[in-house]
Amino acid sequence: MPTRVKICGITRPLDAAAAAAAGADAIGLVFYGPSPRHVTLDAARAIVAALPPFVTCVGLFVDAAPEEIEAVLRDVALDVLQFHGRETPEECQRYGRPYLKAIAMTEGVDVRAAEARYASAQGLLLDTHQKGRPGGTGQVFDWGRIPGDLGKPVILAGGLSPANVAAAIDQVRPYAVDVSGGVESAPGIKDERRMREFCRYAKGEV
Ligand SMILES: O=C(O)c1ccccc1NCC(=O)[C@H](O)[C@H](O)COP(=O)(O)O
Numbered sequence: 486m487p488t489r490v491k492i493c494g495i496t497r498p499l500d501a502a503a504a505a506a507a508g509a510d511a512i513g514l515v516f517y518g519p520s521p522r523h524v525t526l527d528a529a530r531a532i533v534a535a536l537p538p539f540v541t542c543v544g545l546f547v548d549a550a551p552e553e554i555e556a557v558l559r560d561v562a563l564d565v566l567q568f569h570g571r572e573t574p575e576e577c578q579r580y581g582r583p584y585l586k587a588i589a590m591t592e593g594v595d596v597r598a599a600e601a602r603y604a605s606a607q608g609l610l611l612d613t614h615q616k617g618r619p620g621g622t623g624q625v626f627d628w629g630r631i632p633g634d635l636g637k638p639v640i641l642a643g644g645l646s647p648a649n650v651a652a653a654i655d656q657v658r659p660y661a662v663d664v665s666g667g668v669e670s671a672p673g674i675k676d677e678r679r680m681r682e683f684c685r686y687a688k689g690e691v
Contacts, residue, residue, distance in 0.1 A: 486649050486687040488654050489661035491543065491640065492668060492680060494522035494621060498535035500675040507677070508684035510661070511541035513567065516549065516557055520621060521672035529561040543567050543585070547619045555581060567610060569619040583607040585640060589614035590626040600637050609635070610663060613643030623666035625649065628657050647682035654687065657677065662687050 491545040493513030542573040548570030625644035625679035636659030646667030
């Protein structure tokens, strides 16, 4: 089975359609105000409407209030939630949707303990840790810190690009790869050619 690809931080309907055409299995919408990739409810609805069938839409939150998440869920057809903050497992699962828990790959992180704690998660998204930046850092972390015997699907994130995604997959063997800055021409603006390249390398087509 080829490695799945999630392209995160989509802010425009045309980028969503281009991501799907490039071969992305999922796209991510950032509902976190301080991010340059933050989307409004109107933008999110338009992006979802631009997606063909069978492309998963993931909504991303950072310690958001439940009322905020519920308001998004009422308006936007999200398939999966992704939590990048200090949300507890109970907070992640209260919406009755599948969810991914992002784990910041700090020096001393215990990924196995995180896996046990977030037993209800559909998968773990392992991302670079940078103080004050809960995601979208554009930086790679040391993939050697990922235990090889995790039971849950691993979504590898952090500084991936067409240039390094094949090596990352070779070393980590993740369930999926997640990219944002590595396929952009500017924050929040995706580059069609880079998305195509990324998907081809991730799926072993080159
Ligand atoms: O993308 C953001 O701006 C962002 C802000 C706050 C929390 C998460 C955010 N992105 C989450 C993602 O899933 C990114 O794709 C992931 O962090 C990798 O980003 P990059 O290193 O730029 O590929």
